[in-house]
Amino acid sequence: MKIAIAQINPIIGDLSGNAQKIQEMAQRAVKEGARLLLTPELSLCGYPPRDLLLNPSFVDAMAMTLQQLARDLPVNLAVLVGTVAPNCQADITGDKSLFNSMALLENGQIKQSFHKRLLPTYDVFDEHRYFAAGLEANYFTLDNIQIGVTICEDLWNDEEFWGKRSYAVNPIAELAVLGVDLIVNLSASPYSLGKPRFRETMLQHSAIRFQQPLIYANQVGGNDDLIFDGHSFAVNRQGETICRANGFATDLVTVEFDAGQRDLQLSSVVPASPSEDEEIWQALVLGVRDYAEKCRFSQVLLGLSGGIDSSLVAAIATAALGKENVLGVLMPSPYSSEHSISDALALAENLGIKTQILPIGELMQSFDHSLAGLFAGTEFGLAEENIQSRIRGNLLMAIANKFGYLLLSTGNKSEMAVGYCTLYGDMNGGLAVIADVPKTRVYSLCDWLNRNGEIIPQNVITKPPSAELKPGQVDQDSLPPYEILDDILQRLINHHQSAAQIVAAGHEVVVVNRVIQMVARAEFKRRQAPPGLKITDRAFGTGWRMPIASNWVGIKNTDQNTSISTPTVGC
Template identity: 65%
Template structure:
């Protein structure tokens, strides 16, 4: 890219931090600053809380953690090249917390240059919805944040500070609008430093808001987002910039670190178009790439290089295995086939064909002997009773125990293969198929699982065709089908979407065309399965209502709408 010598330049550092690894994160910021100098940039932008990673959660309760951040920030300031200023996100102490009765910390950004911390700015709007609990730790800043650099007046916002435009949303969530305050100060450029987790289609929403604000206020905006997986949250990156006309003029690569240099025309005080990565138009591809990043980073940041999963010959385990291969490499994935007397021949064959297509390692362990042993041990207690759910679930728990034993023995990450539809209604077994260190598709409805698998096969068969066309079954008893216990998945998933994600009432769901008794059955199943979800592995989040840190339902309660 050709750099103008007359205009002003700043660089976006789209970073993938490791939460708590302050020294390594600082080293990465320093390296990006050195590269940005070579790009001709005068300012480097990093994401929200870039020094410690987002979200640090209750690490923030440890004073030593905050002390370590401040010490590292001082050291970083001395190591940054003098030719460039850098905005670094960190958590700072609130010196007036005790006398004000406020929280002890601020979510802050430091402006550093020439070996010094020149200014510290604080986040003004603190989100408390979904996965966000910022008022648990932080006080809200009360000053309008701006500074002048090389004659350019720059307004600074931190993540949520951007998201309170009443005209765009049709409502006002907070009493103040930091963007309006900056415009009133006459800034030339607005910067937003974010750690905004992925949900399906969110980038289009982000850019829609940015375009609205840029055009409304005739002020260019640069949006910097974190990238990478941190526990259940996945940050897609997609940092971007919008000009005064409300046009996206630059966009970073998604799902990876990136460093791009932006040019501001000193005459028009507008950003110049230069580096524009395409959006992903296919929802299935977007979700797939997100989950791949989630698995890759969860494994890497937790110290795993290899993964194990059970292969049933069904579509869920097929999708998880394919994601694991993309994330970790085929040589690092072990699939274990564990047929029972109720497993159909075609399921075993389908699983074996998947292993061949993916090129992964596999083991086959029949569980008949384990079933016989449990039958013998429980015979005195279970005699004169009919075969039922308890015996069915024993099969799943035998498989879960085998997988955990192999994972423990060889240091593998066990991937759980249950989908969101099953987790919602409890069609899963505690200490069985729910075992694992990570629930890869626990926020992906069954119907979406099928769509993603069809997308995977768009250029040729990876997931065996028979897996895509056979009726879903747990195969825990003869001729079992999921629809013996559940509504068809297209009906079930629509009811779940309306109830869980859209918070619709039974009456609203019935008006949408669903049978009232079916609705009641589904909602009862969702309610009764809460205790299972509380014991599930972390669920990679792709929707705005995932069974993870943002899901805060009680276990012991009676549903008022079904009384």
């Protein structure tokens, strides 16, 4: 039996459009001689639909679209389509009224439905808000071959692999006990760095442990802050990867199941990403392209400061949307260095994008004049610095509103973490492209981008980073060196280490305490930031749920080995 994987890029809520994508993949699968077509989790509505699922009319429309799709699909092709199904026992059990399901469509009919059994509630997931858990092992028979069906999280509970169980049941183990010939997993698994390789390692372990060939079909594309990388694949009973689809792109791949050997045969194996930087680059380019297109923007703009962050964002936007659709706006102030302008123009020339120069000196003077009486007797400080950033933010928003552009904000994760950014200034925008990219990774990505020739001007990479909001300013006036800051942030945010643990790793007590306080105080800023593309397993987005008005900051006292609490809301 030949099985095809439809690695599609759905638009959330576009039921007819997503059905058409499945239909087109089905036609291609027939031409490839496939008997079964696999599509990702919730492929009919796109993942994650979130509170659209609370709208009964949306659920009803999905059911009607599914019925029509069943009638439209080619005959003699069985198709597994991700959808929702009603929980008819909800009134009795008090559980949710929907299941996260896969529907088996064949010859114009909905033959069976299979319900997701393990519902994640961590990080970006909140499936208990919408779904009841399926209670039975899922499988069906097609041409005398028994095929087990699992949906995304159903795969992620192998206690031998993880060293523990997160759920009471292991659907893969139950299907193996039932003696199915093959197990398929239909997923919408969001991307984070290294996750494609990790998934393969996990499935290879399960294949060997249970002596089961496994096929993994994953969604691709960007939906809001989440990026789905695709990288669908298949492993045989020996745990060998015998098929791999392209990453970060729509794809259709086929694999042959040999009923005599009860195993999958070697097929096309696309190479994995050769480096972390290339993997991140592909993810961010896809995230920007899909966010713009799915929100119906054809052109983007950003502020070009001559710094490394805006340079990287400009390069990503150009790769995503084409140089003709990117506008870089230079807004020099009296504090801007000559190289901030020359570096920005050199970058624009390398990328081939349009630029516009809007000096802000006169606007700064107007603000100074308006505030002169109120600010009399005070020293130049943060308020005046932030006015410059907010002038720039207003100019960018005015251009975006006037011409219908999507404004891209350019702040990195290190800045977002400690609040080294200005509300209603450089934080303005519809999408924060590198908000989950630490500063040290920004440099790494730019070096990678320049591997075959200069794209990011070398001076942008080598000069000390600066906001240039006052004479001679550099970032390290306010922050620890980025290699120190990023290591502390990684330990604190991603690994949930305590102050004592971070100090034990070699960092100074005073620096650690200060960074922890800055992270806590900046929560109100992050809550007002635009969506940021997620590329790590701990991003400031959907999965970050910290309180703003909190009085807890667990830090190591510089004089005593005790924890102290300080207010977290700052200006």
